[in-house]
Amino acid sequence: MELQRLQHIAQCLQRDLDYHSKRLARAIPGYARRFGPSLKLYPKPYLVKNLRTDAAFKLSPSGQLTFNAAGIRLFHRPIDEKEAAGLLPSDLADTARQIAVEQLIVHELDHVSTGLITFDDVQALKAIAGSNTLGEIDLRADVSAAQICARLEMFRAEERGVANYASRLQQQLLVMGAYAFPAFRAPSDKPHKRQRFLGLAMMSARINGFLSRGAKLESNELPIDTAIYPQIDIATGRVLLFAFGPERFLWGNATEIDPAYLAKTCDGLDKEPFERSVGRAARILREVGPATNPVADSSAQAVAGGQRG
Numbered sequence: 071m072e073l074q075r076l077q078h079i080a081q082c083l084q085r086d087l088d089y090h091s092k093r094l095a096r097a098i099p100g101y102a103r104r105f106g107p108s109l110k111l112y113p114k115p116y117l118v119k120n121l122r123t124d125a126a127f128k129l130s131p132s133g134q135l136t137f138n139a140a141g142i143r144l145f146h147r148p149i150d151e152k153e154a155a156g157l158l159p160s161d162l163a164d165t166a167r168q169i170a171v172e173q174l175i176v177h178e179l180d181h182v183s184t185g186l187i188t189f190d191d192v193q194a195l196k197a198i199a200g201s202n203t204l205g206e207i208d209l210r211a212d213v214s215a216a217q218i219c220a221r222l223e224m225f226r227a228e229e230r231g232v233a234n235y236a237s238r239l240q241q242q243l244l245v246m247g248a249y250a251f252p253a254f255r256a257p258s259d260k261p262h263k264r265q266r267f268l269g270l271a272m273m274s275a276r277i278n279g280f281l282s283r284g285a286k287l288e289s290n291e292l293p294i295d296t297a298i299y300p301q302i303d304i305a306t307g308r309v310l311l312f313a314f315g316p317e318r319f320l321w322g323n324a325t326e327i328d329p330a331y332l333a334k335t336c337d338g339l340d341k342e343p344f345e346r347s348v349g350r351a352a353r354i355l356r357e358v359g360p361a362t363n364p365v366a367d368s369s370a371q372a373v374a375g376g377q378r379g
Contacts, residue, residue: 073119076118112182126138173250205262236294247348292315297313309354335347
C-alpha cells in the first residue's frame with residue numbers, strides 16, 4: 071500500500087477518534103483518562119513515513135506523531151500473500167489492511183499514554199522490569215486497539231447492541247491472529263510474545279462461546295473484552311492466568327494441563343490458522359475453569375460462610 075494511502079487511513083482514524091471521543095469514553099472504561107490527554111497534546115495530523123529506525127513511531131519536539139510504514143507493511147505482508155494466492159478476496163483484503171493500520175496506530179497510542187514513547191524506553195523497561203511486564207503492557211495495548219477499533223466500526227455503521235460489539239471485536243481479533251501473529255512472530259525464545267498471543271486467542275475463544283449462547287453472559291462471568299495474560303511453564307504444563315478488569319487480578323489458581331498439548335498450542339500460534347489456535351485456547355480455558363468475577367465470587371463465598379456459621 072502506498073504511503074499516501076497509509077497516511078490517509080491514519081488521518082481518517084485520527085478524525086474519527088476525535089469525532090467519537092465522547093461516545094468512546096462512555097463505552098470504554100478508562101478511555102478518557104488513557105487516551106484523552108495524548109489526543110489533545112498531539113493534535114497535528116498523523117504522518118506515515120519510512121523511518122530509519124526499528125521504532126514503530128516517533129514523536130517530534132513539536133508534538134508531531136509519525137508512524138513507521140515498515141511496521142505497517144510487515145503487518146500487511148500476510149494479507150498481501152493470501153490475496154496473491156487467491157485465498158482472500160480483494161475486498162476482504164482491503165478491509166483487513168485498513169483494520170491493520172488502525173490497530174497498529176491505536177496500539178502505539180496506548181504506549182504513548184503509558185509513557186513508552188521511544189525505542190530506548192521500551193528496551194529500558196524490558197531490562198529493568200522483565201519481558202513479562204512488556205508482554206503484559208503489549209497485551210493491554212492490543213486489547214485497547216481491538217476495543218476502540220471495534221467501537222469505531224460500530225459507530226461508522228450506526229450499529230448498537232452487545233452482539234454487534236462482540237462480532238466487531240471478534241473481527242479485530244481475527245485480523246490480529248490471522249495476520250499480525252505470522253507477521254510479528256512468537257518464537258520459543260520469546261515466551262512473553264507467546265503468552266500475549268495465547269491471551270488474545272483465549273479472548274477470541276470466549277467471544278465464540280458468548281455468541282454461541284445468543285450473546286449472553288453466564289452468572290458472574292467476566293465481560294467478553296476482558297484482557298487475559300497467561301503465564302505458562304511449558305516443561306510442567308502449568309498455566310496461571312491474569313486478567314484486567316481494568317485492575318489486574320489472578321484468575322483462579324495455577325492449573326496443570328498436558329505439557330505436550332500446551333507446547334503444541336504455543337508452537338502453532340504464529341504458524342497455524344488462527345481458528346485452530348482459538349480452539350486449543352478454548353480447551354485450556356475449560357481446564358482452568360470459569361471466567362468469573364473474583365469480587366462477586368468473594369462476596370458469594372462470604373455469604374455462604376456466614377450462613378454456615
